[in-house]
Amino acid sequence: MALLWHLARPRALIPGFLRPGLVSPSHRAYSHAAVGPLVYDLHEPSKPRTDKQTEPILFLHGLFGSKKNNRGISKALARDLGRFVYALDLRNHGESPHDKRHDYEAMADDVANFIHEHGLKESSIIGHSMGAKTAMTLALRSPELVANIVSVDNAPADKVLGRGFAEYVRGMKRIQDANVTRQAEADKILEEYEEVSLPIRQFLLGNLYRPKGEQTQKFRVPLDILARSLDNLGDFPYKNPKEVRFEKPALFVRGTKSTYVPDELLPLIGEFFPRFRLVDVDAGHWLISEQPEVFRQAVVEFLQPAE
Template sequence: MAYNLHKPASGGDEKHEPIIFMHGLFGSKTNNRGISKMLAKELNRSIYALDLRNHGESPHIKPHTYTAMAEDVEHFIKENNIQNPTLIGHSMGAKVAMSVALRSPDLIQDIVAVDNAPVNAQLGRQFAMYVQAMHRIEATHIIDTQEADEIMESYEPIVEIRQFLFTNLLKPTATHDKFRWRIPVRILGDSLDEMASFPFTPGGSAVFTKPVLFVRGTESKYVADETIPLIGEFFPRFQLKDVKAGHWLISENPEGFKNVCLEFFKREKES
């Protein structure tokens, strides 16, 4: 798996109790560069920002499921001899973090799940629209990024989200004469139903008894109040904190997100 390593100023041992940060659908390790540097400084812990499969510079490979991505992360931890890490994941990355916790609780010490819950819930309609837009841009043989933006604008009016999606758009090179997507659009488009699911059912033996922080955006619908009892079935030691933001809360309100994380880690260290 591709990753960026953010180390605190004091250096330290990046193998001992680091944080592993995982992005959401259509994201990459670069999305979390700013918050990773902030948390590394504040917590004096190294942070690995990963590219999950089919994103960024990691391999394009089927299947694109939470079980497969959890296996990737577990392999990354073992291969790099990482001891007692914390997992932080946003959206798709949150479900990956939850899956690792329920599959391999002895590998990690705690998790922070950002704006997602351990439920089968329909993805927002916008994700299917983004896939449609990406296919259309591929088929149009655009000549510049402005033309790509004009196409994407008919599917997504918010410029900041379009800019986020365009971090995956590669410009022509000597070996590729047209714009193309860094991500495998067809694989991800075909996996949208899978991304709406969760690979565990409540009432079974899969329970993570270590600390968990759920962070949700006050203007997001991904962690509804009715999911809270279900969260408790999987994660009995969970805490829930609200941050004034929408679904993209880490970029919308990084200070608010940082503060709830610091409070969580400080409390766990004191307990």
């Protein structure tokens, strides 16, 4: 049973469910599914506490997102923690390479390769939604690469994605087929698939760009690949916490208005991540943009070095 404190300040960090120590393997072979180098933005602190190879933070976005979504919070964490923050474009997103395979093991391979290529050590991995499951997968399969994780509104469990994601893809395909030249045209089409939330439409349309020499706008994300991958993105590759655990610190931040991390999943989180803490935020699934200051405080408290 989880004990939650409902406070006006960022809700109290809650110790995880401790289990007898079952140590995660120190190394797991990769499936060699990684794509080429991931594109990233590096946010440098004005007063670095360490060099950028040691104790960096890697920020992983969610489905249809990119490195630019986390620009503000990345700069704030670099400032507050004195650490270098790498905001990544995951495969098939932003400016990173495209590949027909899109699942959590492949994305974890990409991030592991990024860590090796840049010589990073003791990395903190922050991930939202799809990025959260990628962070969890990497932590469970290769704990030697990860110092700790922050999972934002997702859990290590299979969950069918809401119908809305498939509708978003349908709307985005219609936009692409319509050869739009202005974002207002694209928004009018997308409104048929997401009429309630303008912020969600703006988020999705952030993937539009105008290829050099062309008049019409296209989506950077490969819509056919992502459409075929929606079932994969609902799954989680590890099913049995008796076989693998991440014994280092983990912070799970969930939106109280979201359904992604219900109370009944907390024991499972504790089995996979026995040193986990929980923070509840009065927000929905997009809690970083809804409550950026509450999120910042929770992450800084978790990652702040012990005095």
